[in-house]
Amino acid sequence: MNTSKNVLILGANGFIGSSLCWAILNRTNWNLTAFDMADGKIQHCLGRDRFVFKKGDVTKDTDWIEAQIEKSDVVLPLVAIATPALYVKDPIRVYNLDYESNVSVIKMCVKHKKRIIFPSTSEVYGMCQDSSFDEYSSNLTLGPIPKERWIYSCIKQLLDRLIWAYGAHEGLDFTLVRPFNFIGPKLDDVKNPKEGSSRVLTQFIHNIINGKSIKLVDGGKARRSFTFIDDAMDCLLKIIENKNGCASGQIFNIGNPYMDFSIKQLAEMLVELVATYPGYAEAAKNVKIEDVSSKDYYGEGYQDVAYRIPSIKHAEELLGWKPKTDLKTALKLTLDYHLAGKDYELESARA
Numbered sequence: 162m163n164t165s166k167n168v169l170i171l172g173a174n175g176f177i178g179s180s181l182c183w184a185i186l187n188r189t190n191w192n193l194t195a196f197d198m199a200d201g202k203i204q205h206c207l208g209r210d211r212f213v214f215k216k217g218d219v220t221k222d223t224d225w226i227e228a229q230i231e232k233s234d235v236v237l238p239l240v241a242i243a244t245p246a247l248y249v250k251d252p253i254r255v256y257n258l259d260y261e262s263n264v265s266v267i268k269m270c271v272k273h274k275k276r277i278i279f280p281s282t283s284e285v286y287g288m289c290q291d292s293s294f295d296e297y298s299s300n301l302t303l304g305p306i307p308k309e310r311w312i313y314s315c316i317k318q319l320l321d322r323l324i325w326a327y328g329a330h331e332g333l334d335f336t337l338v339r340p341f342n343f344i345g346p347k348l349d350d351v352k353n354p355k356e357g358s359s360r361v362l363t364q365f366i367h368n369i370i371n372g373k374s375i376k377l378v379d380g381g382k383a384r385r386s387f388t389f390i391d392d393a394m395d396c397l398l399k400i401i402e403n404k405n406g407c408a409s410g411q412i413f414n415i416g417n418p419y420m421d422f423s424i425k426q427l428a429e430m431l432v433e434l435v436a437t438y439p440g441y442a443e444a445a446k447n448v449k450i451e452d453v454s455s456k457d458y459y460g461e462g463y464q465d466v467a468y469r470i471p472s473i474k475h476a477e478e479l480l481g482w483k484p485k486t487d488l489k490t491a492l493k494l495t496l497d498y499h500l501a502g503k504d505y506e507l508e509s510a511r512a
């Protein structure tokens with residue numbers, strides 16, 4: 162990864178953004194400009210060579226953003242709300258941020274002829290019935306309008322289609338990437354998970370360590386393919402590197418089809434693992450696992466995805482990438498960070 166490059170990340174303090182900043186600074190010689198409204202997750206990056214950070218609001222600092230796009234080689238607009246509870250609770254906020262702010266960045270990339278790597282989502286497949294979801298042949302299947310959960314999926318699908326059109330008709334150099342339930346140390350904050358608004362792993366860890374019951378929505382029968390963040394970063398670095406243009410004009414699922422588990426299995430595995438951490442055995446032993454209906458947990462506007470398994474043949478063939486981390490290892494590394502005070506980034510950088 163030694164061809165020099167200027168990379169711009171908007172939304173650098175999110176889970177993917179912060180992990181990517183760290184990976185770029187430690188594994189490449191690229192220059193990185195990063196933007197976010199907060200910097201809590203990128204503390205280890207601040208002050209490093211080749212790293213410039215600006216704190217700001219993506220909806221207001223548009224002149225600064227455009228100037229940075231002009232100076233960059235590749236742009237990753239990662240700003241978005243990506244938690245299902247908020248799709249249902251505040252769909253207008255999701256629209257304003259996820260659609261409006263990103264569409265303007267996409268147009269700036271077109272105007273300045275800059276490469277864009279856009280985070281689409283595994284949510285775009287919705288309730289697709291294929292046994293594994295393929296970027297080029299699977300149908301994207303969403304529920305009816307009153308099921309507000311689908312606003313995020315629909316926004317991302319429209320942006321995917323817009324980017325594809327700019328690529329086909331106006332020469333935009335792009336890659337669409339679809340994350341499948343990335344997990345790892347810096348997902349949401351387990352101490353302050355905003356009850357009902359965090360991704361499932363954070364919510365479960367929080368509930369176990371704080372003596373609250375784990376709630377299994379509709380019995381926890383929904384399945385997800387979880388992907389460890391480091392595997393995802395390996396893939397994203399290859400996409401940014403874009404050796405011989407291998408990622409240009411392409412769509413890639415980034416997921417781990419070998420990590421397909423039900424939410425109930427995830428809960429059981431977590432309880433077992435938390436019990437092995439000093440000081441948490443009692444909490445794990447006493448935790449109750451309760452069933453709750455999706456209507457009671459999320460409200461009427463929710464509809465679940467029964468399973469979500471990626472086909473990764475495209476990433477294997479074009480990028481030579483394959484995920485390596487199993488679920489137990491991924492959960493242990495995440496719990497080491499939260500429950501054993503291990504600084505995951507510094508330890509892995511030293512390893």
Ligand code: UDP
Pocket residue numbers: 244245246342359360361362364365376377378379381383384385424465466
């Ligand atoms: N879920 C659950 N209990 C919780 C939070 C989530 O059973 O406290 C379920 C949710 O209904 C879904 C799955 O866990 O089936 C994954 O939810 P998440 O919010 O992580 O995001 P998604 O994969 O749906 O985008």
